[in-house]
Amino acid sequence: MDFYTLENKNGLKLKFTNFGGIVSEIHVPDRDGNFADITLGFETLDEYVDHNNDYFGALIGRYGNRIGKCRFQLDGNKVDGLLANDGVNHLHGGKVGFDKVEWKAEPVSGEGYSGMKLSYTSKDGEEGYPGKLDVTVTYKLTDKDEWVIEYEATTDKPTVFNPTNHAYFNLAGHDGASPVDHEMMINAKFFTATDDGGIPTGEILSVAGTDMDFREAKVYGETVDSEDTLISQLGGYDHNWILDKQYGELGLAAVAFDPKSGREMKVFTTEPGVQFYAGNFLNGTLTGKGGKVYQKREGFCLETQHFPDSPNKGHFPDTTLRPGQVFKSTTIYAFGVR
Ligand code: BGC
Numbered sequence: 001m002d003f004y005t006l007e008n009k010n011g012l013k014l015k016f017t018n019f020g021g022i023v024s025e026i027h028v029p030d031r032d033g034n035f036a037d038i039t040l041g042f043e044t045l046d047e048y049v050d051h052n053n054d055y056f057g058a059l060i061g062r063y064g065n066r067i068g069k070c071r072f073q074l075d076g077n078k079v080d081g082l083l084a085n086d087g088v089n090h091l092h093g094g095k096v097g098f099d100k101v102e103w104k105a106e107p108v109s110g111e112g113y114s115g116m117k118l119s120y121t122s123k124d125g126e127e128g129y130p131g132k133l134d135v136t137v138t139y140k141l142t143d144k145d146e147w148v149i150e151y152e153a154t155t156d157k158p159t160v161f162n163p164t165n166h167a168y169f170n171l172a173g174h175d176g177a178s179p180v181d182h183e184m185m186i187n188a189k190f191f192t193a194t195d196d197g198g199i200p201t202g203e204i205l206s207v208a209g210t211d212m213d214f215r216e217a218k219v220y221g222e223t224v225d226s227e228d229t230l231i232s233q234l235g236g237y238d239h240n241w242i243l244d245k246q247y248g249e250l251g252l253a254a255v256a257f258d259p260k261s262g263r264e265m266k267v268f269t270t271e272p273g274v275q276f277y278a279g280n281f282l283n284g285t286l287t288g289k290g291g292k293v294y295q296k297r298e299g300f301c302l303e304t305q306h307f308p309d310s311p312n313k314g315h316f317p318d319t320t321l322r323p324g325q326v327f328k329s330t331t332i333y334a335f336g337v338r
Helices: 045-051
Strands: 003-007 013-017 023-029 035-037 072-074 077-079 104-110 113-122 133-142 146-155 183-186 188-194 200-206 238-243 251-257 263-269 273-277 301-305 327-337
Touching: 003 113, 003 133, 013 133, 183 273, 238 251, 251 273, 251 301, 263 301, 301 327
Parallel strands: none
Antiparallel strands: 003 013, 013 023, 023 035, 072 077, 104 113, 113 133, 133 146, 146 327, 183 251, 188 200, 188 238, 238 273, 251 263, 263 327, 273 301
């Protein structure tokens, strides 16, 4: 296993390893041209193998986010062998998810980008999921200062699939002032309400008039400790917003902006949802690059995805993948300054 670095013509850098597809460094400039590494992470492979408990930078699968009570039905068949690793629920693919496996890495390049294609075959029954799943994830760094992620997969039996990437960002720099002072905009009129374990109740609620409303950019630290039970019961923002765009179309999910440095990150995706996780469970137990100790909320995630617990929610967009179908999904993190 190894680390790889992509660099574009503007000097932006994306460093990652084929262990878990983990992105360990992202170097982008501020409005004065000063570069900072804006993703949380460790320095060595050993640390990632040993204790990447918060999924820094990692690929997540087979099912990103939660499946309630570790079970679901598919075509009338019960799938109930998933690991309970988040209370009574299943989170981020189980014990050895995509974040902890070795991916095959092959360089790719084209007009205006360089990249790496990561491939992994998940065996039939792995972590309790049916079907042998062949997955490729391509990371690209473009000359337009975008980190592009393209997911593809096929299966030999009906299964469910919902991959994402779990990078934590701090646009001030991973060791800079807390990102709770960033402005956040999320392109969503609705969100999926959950119980206190983060499992959707099935209700689709309007953000209007609530602290879940990010249609206009606002400093998220001002409402992350909202007394709204739907927020406080999860310890802060850790929710799935339903993106206001056509299903399957590549469109805007969110914009994060650090007024001090001027760094901005726009997120585009073909996915119908985004989990904005404010890093509420970071608690100073992990020491990252350069000895930085990551405290509560010192990084946030924008995990593009289908909705949590979709396999148990018939009215949510379907996460079933069938033999003969090719799963395709694209997410773009575009960096700039204001
Ligand atoms: C979840 C959080 C969880 C975190 C693990 C996020 O995707 O929504 O609840 O604690 O992953 O680092």
